[in-house]
Amino acid sequence: MPKVLLINPPFEQEEESVGRTKSIKKVLNIVPPLGIAYIAAVLEKMGVEVRIIDCAVGLSFQDLFRIVTEESPDVIGVTSTTPAFVKAKKLGEFIREQFPATKILIGGAQVTALPHETMKTGLFDIGIIGEGELTIEKLFKNYRNKRFEILDQIRGIIYKDETGIHRNLDQDFVNDLDSIPMPARHLLPHPKFYRPTPASCRRVPYAVIMTSRGCPSQCTFCDRKIFGMRCRMRSVPNIFQEIQEVVAKYGVKEIRFFDDTFTLDKKRVYEICDEFEKRNLRLSWTCLTKVACVDGPLLKRMKEAGCWQVLYGFESGDDRMLKLLKKGNTVEMNKRAIRLTKEAGLEVRGDFIVGTPGETWESIERTVRFAIDMRLDYAHFNKFIPFPGTELYKRLTDEGHTFDFSKSTILDHKQIYYNNPEMDAADFSRYLDKATRRFYLRPNYILKRLLSIRTLHQLKGQIGGFFAIFELS
Numbered sequence: 402m403p404k405v406l407l408i409n410p411p412f413e414q415e416e417e418s419v420g421r422t423k424s425i426k427k428v429l430n431i432v433p434p435l436g437i438a439y440i441a442a443v444l445e446k447m448g449v450e451v452r453i454i455d456c457a458v459g460l461s462f463q464d465l466f467r468i469v470t471e472e473s474p475d476v477i478g479v480t481s482t483t484p485a486f487v488k489a490k491k492l493g494e495f496i497r498e499q500f501p502a503t504k505i506l507i508g509g510a511q512v513t514a515l516p517h518e519t520m521k522t523g524l525f526d527i528g529i530i531g532e533g534e535l536t537i538e539k540l541f542k543n544y545r546n547k548r549f550e551i552l553d554q555i556r557g558i559i560y561k562d563e564t565g566i567h568r569n570l571d572q573d574f575v576n577d578l579d580s581i582p583m584p585a586r587h588l589l590p591h592p593k594f595y596r597p598t599p600a601s602c603r604r605v606p607y608a609v610i611m612t613s614r615g616c617p618s619q620c621t622f623c624d625r626k627i628f629g630m631r632c633r634m635r636s637v638p639n640i641f642q643e644i645q646e647v648v649a650k651y652g653v654k655e656i657r658f659f660d661d662t663f664t665l666d667k668k669r670v671y672e673i674c675d676e677f678e679k680r681n682l683r684l685s686w687t688c689l690t691k692v693a694c695v696d697g698p699l700l701k702r703m704k705e706a707g708c709w710q711v712l713y714g715f716e717s718g719d720d721r722m723l724k725l726l727k728k729g730n731t732v733e734m735n736k737r738a739i740r741l742t743k744e745a746g747l748e749v750r751g752d753f754i755v756g757t758p759g760e761t762w763e764s765i766e767r768t769v770r771f772a773i774d775m776r777l778d779y780a781h782f783n784k785f786i787p788f789p790g791t792e793l794y795k796r797l798t799d800e801g802h803t804f805d806f807s808k809s810t811i812l813d814h815k816q817i818y819y820n821n822p823e824m825d826a827a828d829f830s831r832y833l834d835k836a837t838r839r840f841y842l843r844p845n846y847i848l849k850r851l852l853s854i855r856t857l858h859q860l861k862g863q864i865g866g867f868f869a870i871f872e873l874s
Contacts, residue, residue, distance in 0.1 A: 402449045403475035403504075403544055407437040410479065410488040411456040411465065430598040431457050432609045432657075436509065436533070437480050438584035443534050446582050447541055453588040458595065466495055473500065475547055479525075480509040483789050483806050486519070493524030504549065506540075508533050513626050514790030516559040520566045527552070528559040531627050532614070534581055536572045574629050578614060579639040583646060592651050599862020600750060600779040603685055603709060603855055604654040608647040612640050612673075616661035618691070619727040620716075622754055624790030632665055637672045641680065648682065656686040663688035667699050674706035685709050687750075692730050692738035700745035710748040710778070713738060717753060718771025719764040726757065727792075732771065739775050748778040748853075755833070756785040757793065761823045769836045773843075778853075780840050782833055786818045841870045 434455055444451045452472065456465055469477070477496055481489035489507060496503055508529035512519040516528055527549065529536050536557035543550045552560045557572025575581060586592075592606035612635050614628040647653040664670050677684065687710040688703075695711070703711075715735045717723050723731060742749045751772060755765045772780040787794040787804055794804075797819065804818055814833040817826040824832075840846070847867075854860050 402447070402541070403547070404472070405444060405449055405451040405476045405478065406469065406472055406474040407441055407451060407453045407478045408465065408469075408480070408492065409434045409437060409453075409455045409457055410481065410485065410492050411460060411462055412485045412488050429596065430601070431596040432607075433584075433586070433589050433592070433595055434480060435584050435609060435611060435659075437478065438586060438589055439581060440478065440508070440533050440537050441585035441588050442582035443538055444541060445585055447538065449541060451585075451588065453585070455589055458590045462491065462495075465492065466499075469496065470499065474503060476504045476506065476544075478506040478508065478529075481507060481511045482509060483511045483514065484786075486511045487807050490522060490524055493522070497524055502547070504547075510624065510627060510788075510790070512559070514624055514788070514794075516568055517566060520559055520561055523561075526560060530557050530559060530568075531572055532574055532629075533557075534575055574615070574631070574633065576633060578633055578635045583643050586647065586651070592647070592653060597657070599859065599866050600781075601657060601687055601710065601712070602655060602862070603859050605858050606651055606653045607655045607657065608651070608653040609657045609659045610640070610643055610647075611659050612663070613660045613665070617665075618661070618729060620714075621725070621727050621792040621796075622757060622785065622788070624788055626790050628661075632662070634666060634669060637669065637676055640673065641676050644682065644684070645680070648684070654684065656684055658686065658688040660689065662691050662694055664690040664694045664699060667694070667696075670699060671702060674702050677706040683707070687712065689714075692734050695738055695741060697741045697744065700742055700747060704746045708747060710750055711742050712750040712752065713742075715751045715753055715771070717755075717764065718768040722757070722760060722764050722768075725759045726754070735771070736775065739777070749775075750779040750781075751775075751777045752781050752783060754783045754785055756817070756819065756821050756824075756829060758797070758819075758821065760785075760821055765824075765832070765836075769839065772840055777840075778849075782836050782840075784814060784817065784830075784833055785821075837870055841866075 437453055441451050441453055454460065454465060454468055479489050479492060489511070493505055496505055505525045506527045506529060507519060507525045512528035513530050516530055519525065519528055536555065539555050540549055552558065553567065553569065556570045559566065559568040592608055595607065597607050613632055615630060615632040616625050616628070617630050617632055644656065684707050686707050688708065689712045692713055716726055716728055718732055720732050739749050753768050753772065755768060769782065787797050814830040817830055820826050821829065850863055854863060
């Protein structure tokens with residue numbers, strides 16, 4: 402069996418991520434890379450010697466290059482989103498130059514959305530497309546004499562050889578999620594080294610857990626290729642096996658359920674709430690879901706079981722924009738979910754996306770006013786980024802638009818990826834800064850946040866968040 406390094410390259414560093422707004426670094430959402438932790442668990446089960454290097458906890462490229470040199474692995478696996486691909490390429494260039502015999506695999510959103518473009522860089526031997534567990538197991542079952550064999554028979558990959566680049570049939574999704582080993586958290590840094598955004602966390606250490614995969618929604622700005630559109634769910638006993646592990650081994654005090662739609666199956670959520678109480682687990686937790694998938698009794702039960710916040714993808718405060726985005730909800734549905742969530746005693750965190758095709762100054766102002774008038778606890782006005790693999794990316798590229806992801810300033814409002822013809826790019830970036838300040842720097846809002854603080858971690862986070870927002874021009 403080969404010696405394997407799985408790497409999450411450096412990304413959130415200085416101006417490369419946050420641009421001119423340096424204080425934003427204090428409120429970045431730095432959480433464990435569960436994807437490669439699952440892949441590592443599969444490899445360990447096969448008897449492969451594997452190590453994870455997660456540079457998100459503060460490792461630089463200099464640190465990473467030193468580790469790679471010391472380890473001298475046979476195979477290196479890299480995970481990458483499209484905005485982070487410039488970093489994955491930098492790592493690939495180093496490995497190609499220093500260790501030409503090492504096999505380099507790449508997985509994640511970048512290669513899944515843009516497989517041929519990724520492989521044309523010449524830096525990677527094999528790309529893992531989509532969900533990786535079944536594919537990686539098949540690959541390593543056919544690793545002999547420092548090379549992967551029968552590549553033409555392995556589904557879910559794109560690879561290059563002396564004859565060119567070849568893409569195979571897609572891999573099947575894992576139907577039984579309970580059959581996947583628990584993520585290899587023992588190969589990651591301790592949870593205390595991660596830094597969830599203050600808007601989503603009250604207590605640390607903190608763990609991110611996925612209880613399902615797949616999203617049936619049709620949103621035009623979201624890529625669903627990795628996990629697909631059919632929702633597959635883990636059993637409640639399997640979920641709590643992981644929860645008990647993170648509590649017992651790492652002293653975790655809070656859970657973030659990172660499913661796309663945690664409450665899609667309400668019956669299962671009730672079972673999860675019951676299990677928290679049966680096991681006497683006094684954990685706080687949060688989740689993400691859709692406004693159409695909640696009701697009053699369910700939200701109240703979640704509150705009783707330790708939930709304190711729900712994140713909704715409201716996306717807009719304008720019905721016309723919601724229809725264009727294919728959200729499947731209306732402004733009235735958004736308002737109903739907010740009312741029910743607050744009545745249950747839960748905080749409401751809202752995500753919005755602004756600047757998409759069809760957006761106007763009037764519709765974006767309705768969105769900001771919606772967030773303020775509905776008294777959300779947190780609101781994030783995300784600038785539109787046409788991520789590869791999404792319906793909007795395809796539409797815009799078909800129309801002749803091109804996009805440069807070589808600079809990964811995702812959180813800097815000054816860098817606009819799509820120039821909406823309805824609004825000047827410079828005016829739009831200034832408006833985003835102003836909208837954030839309008840929401841967070843209201844005196845009554847600041848007082849509300851101060852009165853809501855329950856832990857020292859929250860206090861530190863709120864102070865950091867205040868200065869990050871105050872710095873916006």
